Amino acid sequence: MELLRPDSVEAAASALRDGSVALAGGTELVPLLREGIVAPSALVQIDRVVPKGIREGWIGAGTTLGELEADPQIPAVLREACSLAASPQLRAMGTVAGNLLQATRCWYWRLKFPCRLHGGDRCFAKEGLHREHAIFANDFCASAHPSDLAAALLALRATLKTNLRELPLSELYRLPTQEDRATTTLGDGELILELTYEQPLASTYLKAMDRRRYAFAIVGVAASRYEDGERLVLAGVAPVPWVLEDPSELDRATPLPGTEYKVEIAKTLVRRAREGIR
């Protein structure tokens, strides 16, 4: 496998074709490579071309979780989401864009069962063990999206800038379908460069885990308050980060037998998060 180290965005973009993948912090990619889940033709190391740093309302896509967590100008929801994610070592390496693009923790997917996300015709989680899986949009694929940061940034009405376009963060994600199993809309040769967000009046991130630290969300709730209303976004409940149009949407969740408890937790955390931003 080749390692490419382009020195411009253009060179990086042209290298990101024909089955190559971008390498930033590597905290997600390296395990996937090691397990053979991702088998790229080349690795494109992008750390020299992707902006880093934090300015008011602006985040370079190569900024690490550790940097976000420590910066007082970052809204609480994002700082809290960072500090509850992974471990200090991983947060020192992992970048914000990499975190947004991370794959599900579904054990069947990670063990390369020929599931729908891998192009197969079954969802093994639905018929098997699925206590960590989805309560929304889980008909085709019951995987849960693991990113705490995605929920936080969606609550902050974040916009992404890639080398090709500007888009609301919500448009980065798509539910997998029979025709297209992808969970993001990022195209070939496309590279996330920067993010902007709107400063909220108040915000918070609450996360239920199987242990106190260093676990993916059973349910994560990002909440923010703006002049024109609240934003509530959930992590760990659907194949993509899940924007709640209204708290009552949880009454219409479609949990699997093993994920019913997640609905109960989500309701509580949503209530607490809303109280927390009042």
Add this chain to the structure above:
Amino acid sequence: MARLIKTEKEVEGRYTDTWIVVEEDTLDQWPEGPRDSVGRPATRIDGLQRARGEARYTADIQLPGMLHAAVLRGPYAHARVKRLDLEAAREAPGVRGVLGPIQEEVGYPGQAVAAVAADTLAQAEAALALVEVQWEELEPLLDPDEAVARDALVSDARTSERGDVERGFAEADVIVEAEYRTQSVLHNSMETHQAICEWEARDRLTVYISTQFVWGIREQVAEHYELPPDQVRVVCRFMGGGFGSKNSPDDYTYIAADLARETGRPVKCALTRRDENLAAGHRNATIQRLRAGARSDGTITALEGDFVNATGWGGWVSSTGGPMELLYGCESVRITERGAKLNSSPMKAFRAPGFVEGTFGLECLIDELAAKLGLDPLEFRRRNHSEHDAVDGRPFSSKNLLECYTRAQPHWERREQVRASSDGPWKRGVGLASQIWYGGGGPPSYAWVRVGAHGRAVVVTAMQDIGTGSATAMAQIAAEELGLPVDHVDVSLGDTARGPYASISAGSSTIPSMGPAVRAAAADAARQIIEIAAQRFELEERVLSLHGGRIVSADGGSWPIEEITGLLEDGQILGKGSRGPNPTGMRVLTFGVQVAEVAVDVETGEVRVDRIAAIHDVGRVINPLGASSQVEGGIIQGLGHTLSEERLLDPRTGAVLTQTLDSYRMPTIADVPEIVTDLVDIPDAHLTNLGSKGLGEPPIVPTAAAIANAIRDATGADVRSLPITREEMLRALREARERRPERVGAPAA
């Protein structure tokens, strides 16, 4: 004098009768209490070496010309190898040898099928991809109850009965009946299972292995290759944890030795972390159908348990019913234990196997019974204390469980205050559970002590320190007897070619088995030093003793020990000692109680353990610092067992879903509660020249039940299934609400 005796040997609760030759244990025990070295906190003699990365673990060993083995593991829970083609792998770059099929029928996911040895591990792994296997998939059996129904057991069911159980229940004023379940958990030792094998000649083999028992490896490997045992040398200098899973050679040792023989090179075979989660053993899941009856005066009249262990493709039936048989003085007890043969990896001993699982069921049931009787759980336990072994009437060699209860009282009395600190959705409570387990060790075990001209000593014995600090304890014991500072005593261990036979480090046996032998050897060396000193100073031996690095005379004179040992020049004083017999006709057990304080968020099912007080009776404590570390380690491992760890199997295929440490969730430091350790520290007057029992296992035994009982105290919810995930906690809370709507989330009265 050497004496031939028949003795009962116990490891992990499994007894065998054996004839052995033992030396009389002629030393009197030291008086109770701390001495110069023994009984005082000592930092690890090899702590810096370990912390600096200088300690050479098996994983660190690189031998000249060493090859690396990669193992092909079957992907199916149950399948037959119809055809195995190793030719392409044999021709692959760097490959020096291939092996297979290792077995025709695989009975669990990850069972070894073939192996390749190559110059590098990467080459070996690449070659594995070229191995062609044709499989015939077979139906896996995964459900333990179904296995029992089909009589698919790993061994015959064990039933044990005393008294009259039917009459016991008839006499009961209150009966509780419940089903408890525990999950399968994994050892996940920091150092994965591994061995390096090197043939020095066709008939001489050296095995470097991460093991809890160098002599057991020697015995089994010698038998496997039909070699005289003295032609097999087994080395384990430093070891990164085993917890019961590293007592035997297992397939990786034989794979390395077979490939080493084929290639004429040393071969290393190391499990990966993923292999460790697939095929390195586990604490088996259990189903416990329990029943207990008591009179209103608080006397337990009958106990009955039907235990099904999800043993796996192999392994043995750990005694899940043991606590029910042993803990209380109840006259009528009936237990049945069955081990289901399933298409999952074989169980292996895991820190108090059986008793951890059985204590969870029993000690929760006892609290359920106490609640029905309206009795204080601690008082209820006191009333059913057993004065002698309830199974066979033997006296205990020592038992201070009542003293443990007394010392638990102040922690137990915190419960009003703890409950009152409940805050909003966070309900707080206190629970306790008792501990009973083995841990007496036994013969044979031997040690030598060597003292040279410089006046320093070396303890030489082929035991192993599995990371628990037993080498430090041995140095303390020898230092005490020789009157030397601990840092003037070295310990040479971990090599069957460099010292006498020593005990397995399992069943909490290292200190009770090895400690007395080391003390006897040190006493033998001390006696010789005094004999020489008496001649040199023209004094009577009986007026001389060793203290503070000096030879001390009763009349007040004293000389540095080097004044005598220095006379030796290149000579050495050699002391030898052995472990004496266990007390005849007595039961040697360890006891204890833990008191847990928890907080439960009744809206999200989050359980936080705030504090655990651990009071254990293990006889004399050699190193209080090492002992408290053992208690903390046991409780933290128990915490994972209670709250977050679980090996999950796909219910259809039997595939292990939790193969990595992000899905198999051990506690992090953030999960660790305040741990208060209190060791009773009264020597067992009948047990050896030390009066010490083992402490490796006792601290993990009662933790789950203490936490579950605290949860009931906090919330009124019965958690009867481990781990207590949020799903399980919310289910139990819902069940409690439906049962007693008036007590939603309120602390139990």
